[in-house]
Amino acid sequence: MKLRAGGASFPAAMYRDITFAYSFLHPTTGGVDISYHSVGSSAGKRWIVDGSRRCDGARPCVTLDWAASDSLLTESDYAAYPDLRMFPTMAGAVVPIFNLPGFREGEDLLLTPALVSKVFRGAVTHWDDPEIVSINPHLALPSARIVLCVRADGSGTTEIFKKALSAFEPEFAERVGASSNAKWGPTNVTRRRLNSGVASFVAHTPFALGYSVLAEARNAGLPFATL
Known part of the structure; x- marks a missing residue:
């Protein structure tokens, strides 16, 4: 069979x-x-x-x-489609993944939930934004622009992430929404297919920030932000 x-x-x-x-x-x-x-x-x-x-x-x-x-x-x-049925099979986590040159193992990048929402709707655009610096005094954050990477395809991972960001900040819910489509606030985002595509882009792009499932982040050896 x-x-x-x-x-x-x-x-x-x-x-x-x-x-x-x-x-x-x-x-x-x-x-x-x-x-x-x-x-x-x-x-x-x-x-x-x-x-x-x-x-x-x-x-x-x-x-x-x-x-x-x-x-x-x-x-x-x-x-x-009345014959369709949906059953839960597993639980997992979606995490913000990043690539900061000079970031050392054992360090933590701290982000508040509302701050992540602001980044992904384009309101916070640089790594040394005062909101990021204020909660990360232990890090020497660069003045580089945040290179955002999101999913290019219709994605359940995207829907999970957007629903969380919409709950964190009403303005994100209003401007971007919580659907699984590839619509985002910023226009200068990089789009990649599948979680592996986003993880690969972030891994090879300095100053990049994206999102992926926790298992994919670990497989790629990528650090992820602490909320």
Whole structure:
């Protein structure tokens, strides 16, 4: 039996680890062959509801048996597709990740929740902004511009992050909102697909700030801010 799944990049590492372990208990020969395609929450939901086959580069076209999404199905989704069901499978964290040259292991970059909201709506633009400096007297913060990186695709990770920022600051909720789309306040943001794309950009770009799941940040060796 072959089971094909896809969707959110948030839980991709967990699903791959689980299916890898499962393969030892139930070998492919005469057992179950499971694969997971990390394509993003929005793409996963579209893929499962329209029943379409997807061609992923050199891989053969496949039809999903189940999908994963960090963003919840809406009432209209359930009304349009009454046979859909959503079940929780894991919990995780979304964290602000950054790249500050000279930042040493063991140091902490402190940010308040409202300050993170201001940065991601474009109200705070430089690392030496007085609001950042005032709560980080232990750090020599540069006068460089903050290079923001966000998701380019429809993303459950983005929805989780935006919902938190909207709760932290009413102005963020009004100007940016809490959807999973790629709309942000600042116009000069860099966009990358999947959590791995954001993490890779931040890791290779001095003065960058982005967001990703905690597991991806650790895999990339990136520091993350303390709120």
